[in-house]
Amino acid sequence: MSRRVAARAHSMLEAMSASFAIAVDIGGTKVEAALVDENGAVLAGSRHRAPTGPERSAEELAASVRSALGGVLALIGPDTAVSPERIAGVGIGAAGPVNLVDSRVSPLNMPVWDDYPLSALVADTVHPVVPGVPVTLRLDGLCITLAEHWVGAASGHDNVMGMIVSTGVGGGLILGGRTVPGPTGNAGHIGHVEIGGHEDACPCGGSGCLEAVASGPRTVAWANAEGWVGGTGEELAAAVAAGDPIALRAVARSGRAIGRAIASAASLVDLDIVAIGGGFSHVSPLLFEHARAAVAERATFGYVTRVQVVPSALSGEGPLIGAAALIHRAEMVD
Amino acid sequence: MSRRVAARAHSMLEAMSASFAIAVDIGGTKVEAALVDENGAVLAGSRHRAPTGPERSAEELAASVRSALGGVLALIGPDTAVSPERIAGVGIGAAGPVNLVDSRVSPLNMPVWDDYPLSALVADTVHPVVPGVPVTLRLDGLCITLAEHWVGAASGHDNVMGMIVSTGVGGGLILGGRTVPGPTGNAGHIGHVEIGGHEDACPCGGSGCLEAVASGPRTVAWANAEGWVGGTGEELAAAVAAGDPIALRAVARSGRAIGRAIASAASLVDLDIVAIGGGFSHVSPLLFEHARAAVAERATFGYVTRVQVVPSALSGEGPLIGAAALIHRAEMVD
Secondary structure, eight states: OOHHHHHHHHHHHHHHOOOEEEEEEEOSSEEEEEEEETTSOBOTTOOEEEEOOTTSOHHHHHHHHHHHHHHHHTTBSTTSSBOGGGEEEEEEEEOSOEETTTTEEOOTTOTTOSSBOHHHHHHHHHTTTSTTOOEEEEEHHHHHHHHHHHHSTTTTOSSEEEEEESSSEEEEEEETTEEOOOSSSOTTOGGGSBOBTOOOBOTTSOBSBHHHHHSHHHHHHHHHHTTOOOOSHHHHHHHHHTTOHHHHHHHHHHHHHHHHHHHHHHHHHOOSEEEEESGGGGSOHHHHHHHHHHHHTOTTOHHHHTOEEEEOOOOTTHHHHHHHHHHHTGGGOO | OOHHHHHHHHHHHHHHOOOEEEEEEEOSSEEEEEEEETTSOBOTTOOEEEEOOTTSOHHHHHHHHHHHHHHHHTTBSTTSSBOGGGEEEEEEEEOSOEETTTTEEOOTTOTTOSSBOHHHHHHHHHTTTSTTOOEEEEEHHHHHHHHHHHHSTTTTOSSEEEEEESSSEEEEEEETTEEOOOSSSOTTOGGGSBOBTOOOBOTTSOBSBHHHHHSHHHHHHHHHHTTOOOOSHHHHHHHHHTTOHHHHHHHHHHHHHHHHHHHHHHHHHOOSEEEEESGGGGSOHHHHHHHHHHHHTOTTOHHHHTOEEEEOOOOTTHHHHHHHHHHHTGGGOO
C-alpha cells in the first residue's frame, strides 16, 4: 500500500469517528477502562477491568489501574484501528474523597491510597502511548451526573443532581449547565445531607445523614430490626414485590428519606431534575413514589416541588461514559 | 460659571467616584433605596425608606417602592451632585420566593404581591430620570452573600454561603467565584435544609427544616416550652448572658442545628466559608461555638470540617451594598 493510499484510509477512519476518550472508573471493587466516542458510546471490545478493594496494597491497586489501562492502550497505535491522534484525552471518575487541588484521591474503601497521585499514575501509563493528551480527574458521582446529562435521564436540563443509591449514597451536581466540583472536588455528596427525624449514626461522624438511613445495607438492617428475615437488597426487592409489610415499610422509610434529602438539596441549589441510579434504586418503583411524595409536601415552594425525580437511564457503562464526558464535554466541566 | 468650568468640575466629580448603583432592598417590613459607589460605600444622605408589610395592598406596596426610590432619584440630575451618566444600573434584593424567569416576586410576607413584576415597577420609576440603565433583581439572601464577599467576612473566598438567622432563616451561595441564583432565582435557601433528629413542622410543608428549629421565634418558643419566661430574642440573649440554664440549652440546640445544616450544605456544595448575620445571630457568641462543634463532628470528611463559620461583617447597610453588587460586580453575577 503506497503512502498516499494509507493516508487516505486514515482520514476515512477519522471521518468515521473523529475522536475517543480513554475513560477510567475507579471504585471500591474494581477499576474499569474503555474507549468512548464523541456520542457517548463505548467502543465494542475496548472495556477492560481489574480488581481493587481494601485488601490490596497501594502498589497492587496501581498495578490494577495499569492492567485495565493496558487493555485499552493495546488497541491504540499507528498500526491498529485507533491511531493515537484520535485520542482526545483521559477522563477519570474516582471514588472519593478526592483532592482536586493536586489531583489526588483518598478513597474511603481503599485506605492505603491516602492522598494518592492517581492522575499522575494514569498520565504516566497513557502518555508513552498517547503523548501529551489531557488527563482530567473528578469524583465518580460527578461523572455519573455528566453521563445522565449527556445520554441519560437528565438530557436537556441545566440544573441536575445525579444520585447513586447503593452500598453508599453519592451524587453530583450540574448547575446552570456547568459541573459543580467544588474547590476540593467533593461537591455533590448528597449522602451526607441530613434527614429530619432521623439520628442514625453515620460513618462520617454525623448522624441522620441520608446514607445512614437509606443505603441498601442500612435499609436491610432496619427491616431486619423490625423482624424481616433476609440479608440482601435483592431479597428485600423480592419481599416488596410479594407484599411483605415490613419490606414495604422499609422501602417507604428509605424512599421518603431520599425525597427529603432531594427537597433540602432543591431548596439550597434550585434543581430541575434528579436522576437516581445504583443497585438499591432498583429495589422497587415504590422507592421513587415515596421520594416524590416527600418532595411534594414542600407545597409552599413551587421551585422545590417542581423538581422531577426519575430513575437513571444509564446502563452499567454509565460511569465510563461519564468519565469520558470529562473530555468530550470539556466545555461544561469546571 | 462658564460651561468650560462646569465641564471641568464635572470631570473632577467623576474622578472622585466614577459610578453609583441605585440599590433597592425590599423586605417584609420596609423597602430601602440608596446610592452605593464602586467601593461598596453608601453615599451619605442617599438612604431612603418606606414601609411594607402584609397589611398593605399591592398598590400601596408599589407606592412605597416609588417613595423610597423617589428620595434617591431626587439626588440625580444634570444640575445636582450626581449626574445621570454616573448611574451604572439598579440592583434589587427582594424577599422571596422570586421568579427570575420573568423578574417577578411573590414574597411570603406580602401575599398580595403574587408574581408581581417588581423589576418593571422599578424600571418604570427609574428610567425617566436615568434612561436605559440595567435593572437586576435577585433574592435578598444572594445579595447579602455578595455583600459578604465584596466588603464583608467572606472577602477573598470563592465558595461562600451567606446566612441570615432572624425571624426566618435564609441565605445565598457563591460557588467557584460566581453567584448561584438557580433557574428560578431561589437557590441558597438554607432555612429549608432539614436537620437530623428534628421534626418541627415548617411553614414550607416539610418538617425538621432549619428555619423551623433555629429561627429567633422558634428558639424562643422552644425555651418557653421548657419553662423559660420571656418573649423576645433580646430577652433570650440577656438570659444567656446571665447564665440561665434553659436559655443556654436553647442556644445550644439552635447553634447545633445551624452547624448541622452547614455540614449538609458543605457536603453538597463544598464550601470555604459561611458568614452568618441577621438579628438572632447576635443572641450569643455561643451560637457560633455550637455551630462549629457540630460541623467538626463530621470528622471523616476534611472537606466538610474545613469550612469556616464566622459572623457577618456587614452593618445594617449590608442588604443595600449587596443589591449594589449586582451592578458593580456584575462580572460574577449569574
